[in-house]
Amino acid sequence: MQDSTGLGIDPNTFINELRTQTSESHQQLEENMLSKALLLPEVSLADYQTYLSRLYSITLGCETHVFPAIATIFPDLAERYRAARIKNDLIVTGFSAEEVDNIPVPELPFTGQAGAAGVMYVLEGSTLGGRVIYKHVQQHLGLTCEHGASYFCGYGPQTGSMWKAFVSRLTAYADSPEKAGKIIESATQTFTLIDNWLSEAVIESKR
Template sequence: MNRPHDPARESDVLAALRQGTNDRHERLDSGLPLSKPDATLADYAYHLQLLRAWLAPMQAWLAGFHDGPQGAGGLPAVPHLSLIEADLAEPSLAGLKAPDFAPSAAWPADASAAYRWGVAYVVEGSQLGGAVLYKRLADQLAPHPLRYLRGSGEEGPGPRWRAFMLALRAEVRTQEEVADACAGACDAFDRILALAGV
């Protein structure tokens, strides 16, 4: 439902998302094995399997929507799952046992576009973190290509992140929408934190 534009009720969604998810973000960053200075290929395999367990049901759920970040004017989809599968298929990861991640609860079928913008914020932001990890780990974990961390774009995640922020700020403006976006972002973080057990 389109709400009338009311500048007095607007809030900066990006600032609210950062503030609302900061503690969760720090817990995740510090709790993942791949964040350790001596991260190994086994840690990378775990990271990929964790992300697959988190992203696969999320992407299946998001595919049922055709508005908001999933609308015709949204950014093109990134092949997260195919990058993960290609990385897991590398010979250097052969024989590494997959963790047993418990299935997450179903995502809300009636989620607002603003809530889904919040979920997308977490996924898009994770690509920035991946680029930082790629720079740190590319030599350490060579010759593995680290496709998922490197991402699919030649220019890195920066241009896409800037385009995403512009769209997010244009689409999520009222206090109610910002609150919904924060709820979606927190839920996205809470689900991966629960899977990771951190």
């Protein structure tokens, strides 16, 4: 992943390598039964709430444990807190505040700042796919950015520019093979963790 001078990491090579090496675990997450149920024409509000409650766990865990570790890398981190949006979406669609507060939060097995940056790559990348989910639940469940689907609205019209800003800061930080490798490893593990976390919800619903 070195640049042509051999002095550091080439940004384009790094981000392409990150996408390539996480593609399998990313695809596995998209094939998850709960992920697929969310995009079916017959998606139910219960499906939506189950999916959203699991994302709340991950997002809250990230904001509590991951964000402090990467505050020096991403100067706009304060704008990227979104767990409160999920909580509001759940309450609007029928959860009580107490029920949301009792949702379990999984452990996030990242190591160091580079590991935390890898987790954040997955979390921020979800804002892009979220727009697809938003259109679907708006059409089939009647949810909107103002009522029940604020999380999947991402950053609204700024979603694209926020993603580009994130990638720019991430690639600037990944200035050594060691950092780049840890980011890629952590991102891969995070996709798998979320896939397993969603699968547990499916198993629990069948008990």
